[in-house]
Amino acid sequence: MIDIVNQTSATQREIGDQSVAVGAGRSLLLRRTYDATIEAVWSACTDPDRISRWLTPIDGDLRLGGTFQLKDNAGGEILRCEKPHLIKVTWVLGDGMPTEVEVRLAPGGDGVGTVLELEHAAPAELVDEMARTYGPGTTIGMGVGWELALLGLDLFLRGVTFDPATWGHTPEAKEFVTASRHAWGPAVQAARGTGDDDLAAAVAFAAQHFAPETGRDGDR
Template sequence: MDELAAARRAMGHGSVPAGDAYTIEVRRRYDAQVDDVWDALTNPDRLRRWLKPVTGDLRLGGKFELDGDEHGEILRCEPPRLLKVSWLYGPDARPGTSEVEVRLAPGPDGDTEFELIHAAVVEEPLFPTYGPGAGGVGWDLALLALARMLTGGDETVEEREFVRRSAAAWGEAHLAAGGEPEHVAAAVAATSRFYAPDPT
């Protein structure tokens, strides 16, 4: 399956406690039951296989840290349908500036409809430089790993090509949301270089 083509992407506006935010949205279907997908999102042993190792107080109101710079608080947890967390980067991140919400719904064939919305107050120069691909490409890479874990697939994907196509797909979402073509093209190129720098 073409994992990039399996997802629908959109860019919009929303709000977080700190104020107005950009949103990136990914919707797709997983060929797995909703309880299995929920477990993949919340079970630390499985989460580390497709995202990163996680530590902390993994319950409503608890704080978590991923192996890296991401950390946050569990804001809503309604098994097996909805998980919402604050999603902050680095020790100096301002609380209330970034949130991720995942919604699951059972599909008609024992599958799962998956929706991820990441709302963030994005400061200069991040959004003007990279557009929605700044976070979107990272989520595409993570959701590719989630798909592989859920289905047991091990098909190889050339990462540079995947990143290039992901950045282009987020560029299309940016254009659909009213982005200026020249700005979008520059953001797609910058995002591709950031995630997959030229090896030469």
């Protein structure tokens, strides 16, 4: 169903600093281009029926100022909604500290396709606490979780029929996860000055504690 090499190379990955509502924060940024109009990508990211076909079922008052809840995943408040270019929400798992997710859409180069940027920003203290609790592979694991979601979006936009609830546990999804873990290495190294040995340890930790065994929801 998927070309692992092309799908892995389709995403650009960055780690940086990004302010959040509670102060200083750190962020993951994923960027990739879809062969679809900006209206089609916007609809896939905001229409409840379409979201359920590539991510997971969603409930709530889906409007500016409203709230949402993804099945067996995160929930939050819709902070900004500027059709068809930007949506920003709080992102909270269980009783955890709120983080923020922003999705930005823009026309692709020469007006072809749509560039999607997804930025997930969390308070610096939360990121540091997660690293202390779960180890150095936490950032990589979170990034891979989002990559699975964006891959699912690509499959949906291309008209591929699949079940997002089970696809994350298939052999090809696991192969994609393995490739993505290693692809996050350079971004981690560039942002944190991580040495080769430390980076290898982080990738190994992510392999042990995050996907493929836990699937999509366990990664973010």
